[in-house]
Amino acid sequence: MYELSNVSKTYKQRNRLVEALQSVDLQIADGQMVAIQGPTGGGKSTLLQLLGALDRPSSGTITLGDVDISSLPDSKLVEIRSHKIGFVFQTFNLIPTLNALENVEIALQGEKISSSARIERAEAALASVGLSDRTRHLPSELSGGQQQRVAIARALVKNPEILLADEPTGNLDEQTRDDIMDLLEGLWREKGLTLVVVTHDSAIAKRAQRRLVIQAGKIREAS
Amino acid sequence: MFLTYLRRELFGRRKQTAIIAAGMALAIGLVIIVNAFSQGVQSAQSKVLESVYGVGTDMTVTLTPVAPTAPSGPQSFGFDRNSGTNVSGTQKVSQSRLTGGIGGGQFMPTSDLATVEQTTGVKGAAGTLALQNITFSGQIPQAFQVPLPASGAGGGPSVQKMQPRTKLNRGGTNGNGGSSFNVDRFSVLGVDLSKTAVGPLSAITVSNGVGLTSTDTGTYKAVLDSNYATSAKLSTGGSINIGGQDFSIVGLVTPSTSDSSSASDAYISLDVAQKLSGNADKLSTIYVQANSNKDIANVKASLASVLTADTVKTQSDLASSVSGSLASASSLVSGLGYWLSIAVLIAAFLIAILFTISGVSRRTREFGTLKAIGWKNRRIMAQVLGESFIQSMLGGLIGIGIGLVGIFAINRDNLTLQGSASAGSLFSGFGRRAVAGGANANGFPSPVGDPATLPQGAFGGSGRRSVETVQTITMHLPVALNVILLAVALSIVGGLLAGAFGGWRASRLSPAAALRSVN
Ligand SMILES: Nc1ncnc2c1ncn2[C@@H]1O[C@H](COP(=O)(O)OP(=O)(O)O)[C@@H](O)[C@H]1O
Ligand SMILES: [Mg+2]
Numbered sequence: 089m090y091e092l093s094n095v096s097k098t099y100k101q102r103n104r105l106v107e108a109l110q111s112v113d114l115q116i117a118d119g120q121m122v123a124i125q126g127p128t129g130g131g132k133s134t135l136l137q138l139l140g141a142l143d144r145p146s147s148g149t150i151t152l153g154d155v156d157i158s159s160l161p162d163s164k165l166v167e168i169r170s171h172k173i174g175f176v177f178q179t180f181n182l183i184p185t186l187n188a189l190e191n192v193e194i195a196l197q198g199e200k201i202s203s204s205a206r207i208e209r210a211e212a213a214l215a216s217v218g219l220s221d222r223t224r225h226l227p228s229e230l231s232g233g234q235q236q237r238v239a240i241a242r243a244l245v246k247n248p249e250i251l252l253a254d255e256p257t258g259n260l261d262e263q264t265r266d267d268i269m270d271l272l273e274g275l276w277r278e279k280g281l282t283l284v285v286v287t288h289d290s291a292i293a294k295r296a297q298r299r300l301v302i303q304a305g306k307i308r309e310a311s
Numbered sequence: 312m313f314l315t316y317l318r319r320e321l322f323g324r325r326k327q328t329a330i331i332a333a334g335m336a337l338a339i340g341l342v343i344i345v346n347a348f349s350q351g352v353q354s355a356q357s358k359v360l361e362s363v364y365g366v367g368t369d370m371t372v373t374l375t376p377v378a379p380t381a382p383s384g385p386q387s388f389g390f391d392r393n394s395g396t397n398v399s400g401t402q403k404v405s406q407s408r409l410t411g412g413i414g415g416g417q418f419m420p421t422s423d424l425a426t427v428e429q430t431t432g433v434k435g436a437a438g439t440l441a442l443q444n445i446t447f448s449g450q451i452p453q454a455f456q457v458p459l460p461a462s463g464a465g466g467g468p469s470v471q472k473m474q475p476r477t478k479l480n481r482g483g484t485n486g487n488g489g490s491s492f493n494v495d496r497f498s499v500l501g502v503d504l505s506k507t508a509v510g511p512l513s514a515i516t517v518s519n520g521v522g523l524t525s526t527d528t529g530t531y532k533a534v535l536d537s538n539y540a541t542s543a544k545l546s547t548g549g550s551i552n553i554g555g556q557d558f559s560i561v562g563l564v565t566p567s568t569s570d571s572s573s574a575s576d577a578y579i580s581l582d583v584a585q586k587l588s589g590n591a592d593k594l595s596t597i598y599v600q601a602n603s604n605k606d607i608a609n610v611k612a613s614l615a616s617v618l619t620a621d622t623v624k625t626q627s628d629l630a631s632s633v634s635g636s637l638a639s640a641s642s643l644v645s646g647l648g649y650w651l652s653i654a655v656l657i658a659a660f661l662i663a664i665l666f667t668i669s670g671v672s673r674r675t676r677e678f679g680t681l682k683a684i685g686w687k688n689r690r691i692m693a694q695v696l697g698e699s700f701i702q703s704m705l706g707g708l709i710g711i712g713i714g715l716v717g718i719f720a721i722n723r724d725n726l727t728l729q730g731s732a733s734a735g736s737l738f739s740g741f742g743r744r745a746v747a748g749g750a751n752a753n754g755f756p757s758p759v760g761d762p763a764t765l766p767q768g769a770f771g772g773s774g775r776r777s778v779e780t781v782q783t784i785t786m787h788l789p790v791a792l793n794v795i796l797l798a799v800a801l802s803i804v805g806g807l808l809a810g811a812f813g814g815w816r817a818s819r820l821s822p823a824a825a826l827r828s829v830n
Contacts, residue, residue, distance in 0.1 A: 169683060170685020181676060198685055198690070
């Protein structure tokens with residue numbers, strides 16, 4: 089359960105201030121699937137980073153469960169990220185020197201488990217995204233869709249409560265786009281995740297339980 | 312996982328790894344070679360010094376030379392009307408003189424030796440008296456009795472620019488033909504025969520006949536440098552006139568450390584040398600051996616404080632008196648080699664740091680992603696540190712390989728260097744055979760080179776021979792464990808330094824900003 093009240097985020101760009109988010113009030117219930125739409129530069133990524141405890145708002149409060157993540161120190165934010173939140177990025181952000189399995193494994197590096205247990209979990213996560221036969225491939229040897237599947241496996245291998253996806257299909261062709269959205273939707277359903285997906289694609293947004301639009305830092309529910 | 316990621320990064324980013332490792336390898340290799348070379352030069356220098364000073368001599372004590380205030384007066388060979396033999400109108404004269412320092416013999420008292428021996432940290436000490444034997448022989452017409460040679464450059468017969476041991480026969484300068492003179496000189500070292508462990512006796516080995524032992528103390532027995540014996544056509548069993556006394560030649564010696572000449576032409580018992588030269592209870596050099604290397608500095612300091620009139624020199628002080636290509640090599644390594652290896656080392660460190668930082672910049676989004684999925688800063692720091700540590704260590708290991716190959720190559724080529732110890736510095740202005748003109752190593756004008764203070768002006772020219780005991784030494788570069796350890800330490804330092812800079816950069820990245828990075 090996210091609760092944002094009066095959240096603003098201001099960036100300094102050279103000599104001017106940019107209000108990426110202005111007095112956002114928002115609640116996201118556990119297990120909800122939310123699609124966020126809006127023009128480029130509207131503040132979608134900024135909101136997702138605040139939800140993902142990657143950054144703190146300039147003002148206002150954000151609570152996740154009963155924790156105020158808008159005022160936690162970096163060392164506490166990283167704990168929350170490592171246990172509760174999974175990220176999926178538009179550009180996949182896999183580590184180019186590591187193979188698919190290792191890219192999933194690195195998400196577990198903070199957990200005190202044996203390497204065989206870690207590999208087992210990573211293999212299971214790759215199986216759940218349909219990549220059992222590609223575990224030893226480097227990112228450069230995988231298609232865009234396959235890379236995004238690896239990234240999704242990496243996000244889910246920790247069993248997070250929340251999955252945040254910032255334009256996960258933005259770099260994919262139409263066919264793959266649907267596959268990835270099917271996958272995300274299936275996982276959301278299966279695992280009872282809270283899923284927040286930023287997307288430009290209205291067809292994708294329509295799959296969500298709830299649609300939000302962010303424009304010039306202001307948020308509203310889409311009708 | 313740490314190791315997997317490390318390995319993948321090192322192999323996956325080969326260019327980065329290769330550049331950092333190559334820079335480090337070059338620097339480490341250079342450091343090792345320069346270090347080994349400097350150790351090789353040092354041991355070559357000490358070999359040169361050993362041949363003159365004796366094996367294991369840690370320092371020498373000599374009288375600090377002072378310009379004589381009242382010259383001891385012209386030393387003249389006085390031939391009276393009845394000396395020599397009369398051969399058909401000419402008088403044949405010959406006189407042998409064992410003389411102290413040419414400047415009148417500035418020697419220290421034997422009591423200094425006792426002082427040295429009582430100093431704590433001194434293991435052993437031996438005193439020597441370095442002398443020259445000058446034989447003047449020739450024929451003069453009976454009618455002209457000339458005191459020869461007279462004081463002052465122009466006073467005597469012009470027997471100038473005379474080379475040692477070169478017999479010059481000149482017509483008399485007095486206008487009367489028939490004068491003919493021979494001047495012969497050689498160095499004589501009075502040695503304490505009871506002390507073979509320290510000093511010049513420890514540096515010579517008997518090549519023919521027998522050596523002098525403590526039972527020969529006080530006797531007229533001599534051993535000769537075998538090179539000198541050859542050139543003077545002398546051999547074991549024969550005799551040699553030293554200071555007017557006939558000595559029996561019991562043996563020939565060569566330096567233990569090389570094939571060239573030893574420290575003196577002739578070696579005789581110290582007390583005999585003192586008596587014949589009129590230098591009773593006098594010494595020219597005390598050779599000191601310290602208990603251990605650690606004591607050298609302390610012993611030098613305490614000797615300098617009690618023996619205020621003397622100069623105390625350690626091996627490293629004396630190393631500066633070694634000349635020749637060995638000296639050039641020494642200044643090359645201590646100058647160019649030293650600075651070059653420091654410069655290359657700094658360059659290698661900078662390359663490692665800059666490439667690590669630029670590597671971190673290129674991987675900004677990667678680190679942002681790792682932070683997003685829950686990696687702690689400490690963990691990211693360790694990753695970067697580990698990577699550059701391994702890269703530097705890899706370079707260090709290759710560098711050790713380069714260094715060892717370089718050392719091996721130099722050793723295999725049997726690089727030879729020539730070195731010689733300047734006698735002027737060895738005997739404080741009094742050389743073996745002859746002394747350097749001009750300033751000697753003590754910085755004082757050598758009494759020999761300066762005609763004004765030169766009692767035997769006529770012999771001034773013969774003092775131009777300054778360098779001797781030229782030794783050819785094959786360079787041997789040692790493989791020292793401490794140099795290898797230094798190399799390892801340097802590559803660790805380089806790796807940690809680069810990793811610390813890079814890791815600090817990476818851990819300071821804000822995850823949100825890092826993820827937005829286009830890199
Ligand atoms: N780190 C930053 N520094 C300065 N300005 C930023 C930064 N991040 C975002 N912005 C600005 O904030 C606004 C919102 O950006 P963003 O959240 O990325 O929008 P969206 O994801 O909707 O395209 C934009 O004007 C963008 O330029
Ligand atoms: Mg965006």
